[in-house]
Amino acid sequence: MQLLKRQRINPIYGKKKIKKSSIFVLLMLLYPVLQFLIMWLFVNINSILLSFKTMVRGELQFVKIDNLFANFANFFDSLKQDKVKEMLLASSAYLVVSCFVTLPISLIFSYFIFKKIAGAGFFKAIFYLPSILPLVVLTLVYKLTLSKDGLLGPLFNSLGVSGLFVGDSAKWMVWLFCIWAGIGYDVILLTSGMSRIPKEILESCKMDGIPPIKEFIKIVIPLTWPTITTLFIFGMMSVFNVYLQPFFLTSGQYQTMTIGLKIYQESGGAALNSPATLGLVCSLIGAPIICSVRYGLNKMYGDVSF
Amino acid sequence: MKKCYMPLVAMVGLLSLTSCGGGGGRSEDDGNAVYVCVYDGGYGSEWINKVAEDYKKLTGVEVKATVDSNILNRIESQLKGNPEFDIYMSHDINWQNFATRGYLAKLDDLYSSKVYNSEKTFEQRAIPAGVKASKFMGKGDTEEHYYKACYTQGAGGLIYNIDMFEEHGWKVPTTYDELVALCKKINDDAVPVPNSRDTVKPFAWSGSDREYYWDYIVFEWWAQLAGIEKLETIKQYKGPTGKYSDGYEMYNPTSYYKELKQAYTMWRDLVATNQNNSIPQSYDASLLSAQSAFANGKAAMIPYAQWAQYELEHAMDGKLSFNYAMMKAPKAKADAKDVNYLVGFGDSMIIPEKAYNKEGAKDFLRYLASAEACKTFTESTGGSFLAFDYSDVDLSELEKTNTYMKSVHEKLTQTTQFNLASDNPITYFNASTVTPWLNNEIPYALAASDNSKNTPDALFDAMYKDAKDGWSNWLAIAGLSD
Numbered sequence: 001m002q003l004l005k006r007q008r009i010n011p012i013y014g015k016k017k018i019k020k021s022s023i024f025v026l027l028m029l030l031y032p033v034l035q036f037l038i039m040w041l042f043v044n045i046n047s048i049l050l051s052f053k054t055m056v057r058g059e060l061q062f063v064k065i066d067n068l069f070a071n072f073a074n075f076f077d078s079l080k081q082d083k084v085k086e087m088l089l090a091s092s093a094y095l096v097v098s099c100f101v102t103l104p105i106s107l108i109f110s111y112f113i114f115k116k117i118a119g120a121g122f123f124k125a126i127f128y129l130p131s132i133l134p135l136v137v138l139t140l141v142y143k144l145t146l147s148k149d150g151l152l153g154p155l156f157n158s159l160g161v162s163g164l165f166v167g168d169s170a171k172w173m174v175w176l177f178c179i180w181a182g183i184g185y186d187v188i189l190l191t192s193g194m195s196r197i198p199k200e201i202l203e204s205c206k207m208d209g210i211p212p213i214k215e216f217i218k219i220v221i222p223l224t225w226p227t228i229t230t231l232f233i234f235g236m237m238s239v240f241n242v243y244l245q246p247f248f249l250t251s252g253q254y255q256t257m258t259i260g261l262k263i264y265q266e267s268g269g270a271a272l273n274s275p276a277t278l279g280l281v282c283s284l285i286g287a288p289i290i291c292s293v294r295y296g297l298n299k300m301y302g303d304v305s306f
Numbered sequence: 307m308k309k310c311y312m313p314l315v316a317m318v319g320l321l322s323l324t325s326c327g328g329g330g331g332r333s334e335d336d337g338n339a340v341y342v343c344v345y346d347g348g349y350g351s352e353w354i355n356k357v358a359e360d361y362k363k364l365t366g367v368e369v370k371a372t373v374d375s376n377i378l379n380r381i382e383s384q385l386k387g388n389p390e391f392d393i394y395m396s397h398d399i400n401w402q403n404f405a406t407r408g409y410l411a412k413l414d415d416l417y418s419s420k421v422y423n424s425e426k427t428f429e430q431r432a433i434p435a436g437v438k439a440s441k442f443m444g445k446g447d448t449e450e451h452y453y454k455a456c457y458t459q460g461a462g463g464l465i466y467n468i469d470m471f472e473e474h475g476w477k478v479p480t481t482y483d484e485l486v487a488l489c490k491k492i493n494d495d496a497v498p499v500p501n502s503r504d505t506v507k508p509f510a511w512s513g514s515d516r517e518y519y520w521d522y523i524v525f526e527w528w529a530q531l532a533g534i535e536k537l538e539t540i541k542q543y544k545g546p547t548g549k550y551s552d553g554y555e556m557y558n559p560t561s562y563y564k565e566l567k568q569a570y571t572m573w574r575d576l577v578a579t580n581q582n583n584s585i586p587q588s589y590d591a592s593l594l595s596a597q598s599a600f601a602n603g604k605a606a607m608i609p610y611a612q613w614a615q616y617e618l619e620h621a622m623d624g625k626l627s628f629n630y631a632m633m634k635a636p637k638a639k640a641d642a643k644d645v646n647y648l649v650g651f652g653d654s655m656i657i658p659e660k661a662y663n664k665e666g667a668k669d670f671l672r673y674l675a676s677a678e679a680c681k682t683f684t685e686s687t688g689g690s691f692l693a694f695d696y697s698d699v700d701l702s703e704l705e706k707t708n709t710y711m712k713s714v715h716e717k718l719t720q721t722t723q724f725n726l727a728s729d730n731p732i733t734y735f736n737a738s739t740v741t742p743w744l745n746n747e748i749p750y751a752l753a754a755s756d757n758s759k760n761t762p763d764a765l766f767d768a769m770y771k772d773a774k775d776g777w778s779n780w781l782a783i784a785g786l787s788d
Binding site for chain 2: 054055059071074077083148157162163164165166253254274
């Protein structure tokens with residue numbers, strides 16, 4: 001609009017100039033618009049439509065109007081299965097793992113790095129490393145290191161610990177991996193958030209003799225609250241998103257099946273109505289909860305601008 | 307003005323080039339070349355290259371083979387769009403699913419045509435169970451058509467160290483009781499492992515990577531106890547009334563699944579309860595660890611399948627220093643018949659409906675079914691067998707020096723074959739949910755790691771309950787109703 005106004009007012013903008021600019025703007029907009037239409041709008045509409053389809057001789061066809069919510073009824077019917085209950089419980093555990101374990105640990109580590117404690121650079125590299133390696137490599141390294149024949153295998157064997165990825169301990173190993181691999185990502189965002197805190201505020205704290213713990217709670221946390229909120233929301237979303245970690249570490253066995261992994265596995269088949277329905281139900285339940293939590297978290301501290 | 311359109315033109319040009327990129331880089335120079343994709347598993351690439359070479363000598367047609375371990379991730383999108391290859395060969399191809407959606411070429415004319423250097427048709431050369439398992443009513447069909455060819459036959463079970471058995475006077479067990487006694491004797495003999503303080507254990511196995519190798523022997527015990535006919539009934543996944551609605555009864559541990567429970571109990575008593583029969587912590591061992599334990603003489607036996615020789619020799623970087631063979635499953639009961647579970651029976655060879663060179667692909671399969679190609683496959687893979695008739699394939703020279711190949715051949719020819727491939731839609735529309743082990747949760751490693759876990763009663767009662775609870779949902783997913 002600004003451009004058009006300028007063009008109307010300024011006589012030096014000729015007809016040719018207007019077209020050149022418009023084409024440039026159009027070309028720049030083309031990619032994001034197409035990206036939005038194809039990768040978001042179309043995919044989501046298709047997923048919603050899939051949840052109203054059913055298998056008829058191998059073809060997905062729309063359900064009859066008198067049985068419109070058949071897929072949803074099937075989903076709620078499946079909730080009585082122990083395996084489905086286990087899956088929902090295992091998925092919910094990632095809320096605790098991401099929001100109440102990984103995030104607080106990351107906050108503390110980020111603060112240490114921010115305060116430039118001895119070896120801060122080394123720890124920074126150690127925390128960052130998992131974030132830049134592909135997940136498949138990370139899981140492989142993790143599993144090989146801790147398994148019977150791995151680097152730490154003999155140590156665990158001497159302590160009488162074995163079969164960490166089999167049975168009841170398997171889910172703990174997946175959670176531990178998520179914490180280990182997740183800290184790096186959180187630390188990257190939190191340290192960059194903390195680095196934006198004006199030095200004057202911190203110097204003022206120092207001059208007032210405020211102890212580090214008080215500085216952390218009263219100054220650093222409120223001033224990095226938008227980043228913390230974002231990471232908390234990401235953590236909540238991990239209830240639906242985590243799938244590769246249990247896939248690579250336990251193949252979803254030993255009570256490690258998650259909603260994300262179930263959707264991924266079922267998407268490999270022809271009956272796409274089932275994973276689409278699961279995804280839609282999760283979105284319908286999860287979206288309002290996540291939005292409410294975000295609203296609540298944003299209310300806790302005022303807007304931070306510096 | 308023209309400059310402004312340059313990026314747009316460049317983008318369109320780039321997109322056009324990208325869209326030309328299908329067909330696996332097939333160029334005009336390729337002429338009538340056949341593009342084949344083979345799953346990179348336990349058979350390697352040597353066999354397909356040799357067969358392709360022989361086929362070219364015979365016909366002048368080039369076969370361009372790609373060996374790929376990730377093909378299963380891409381196969382569906384390739385069949386749906388622009389297939390890169392004319393033939394796909396792999397395990398776990400959900401071919402009934404693809405045929406239902408019209409992605410696969412009909413192979414009726416291939417089955418009725420004569421194979422190379424033989425008077426027999428492709429149908430006559432294929433093993434009978436393979437012929438039966440390759441027919442299906444695909445998209446728009448009013449009758450069954452051939453949509454795939456079985457790739458391998460497969461045999462699995464216990465591989466044993468012949469030299470070690472002979473040296474210590476251990477007899478190859480023919481019954482389960484003899485196997486139990488043999489394990490006790492191996493432990494009692496406490497044969498020292500060279501350069502180690504360990505003694506030889508009966509079994510090396512991998513709980514971390516290949517716990518399902520125990521299936522091969524457990525399923526054979528199941529077939530011996532239940533009879534193959536009962537297994538055929540179970541595979542239909544229809545209830546006692548013959549209806550889909552109570553198909554979950556197939557998991558009833560007091561009736562249909564009774565013998566599987568019994569077979570599992572036998573395994574549990576032998577391996578999980580009696581930890582002394584395995585290399586310590588086998589339930590957590592990697593495949594390489596189990597392979598090297600067997601290859602280095604730390605264990606007398608290892609559960610494996612027909613690709614054992616290829617994998618063991620490649621893992622150990624050369625031939626093993628001793629002779630070894632696959633034993634027939636020690637009989638679950640004295641009066642049982644010898645059976646063979648067709649391990650690789652789910653493997654398929656398919657031609658996409660949209661394949662560039664469908665006729666060329668069929669012709670190559672006609673050659674693959676020939677006695678020459680079968681021999682090349684078995685020789686190159688070290689004891690694996692294609693799903694064709696080997697009665698006119700002379701392996702005698704090879705078997706003189708290869709005890710393993712001979713043992714697999716004997717197992718395939720001297721036993722009654724059975725498989726667990728089902729043509730019920732509930733099995734191929736529910737991915738891994740409905741298999742002998744529900745939700746594909748293989749029980750062995752957990753049972754061995756903690757004796758209180760996966761007890762026969764707990765495992766089979768839970769499976770029955772899960773099947774009962776989930777059945778109506780799975781039927782709905784598969785679009786089945788009575």
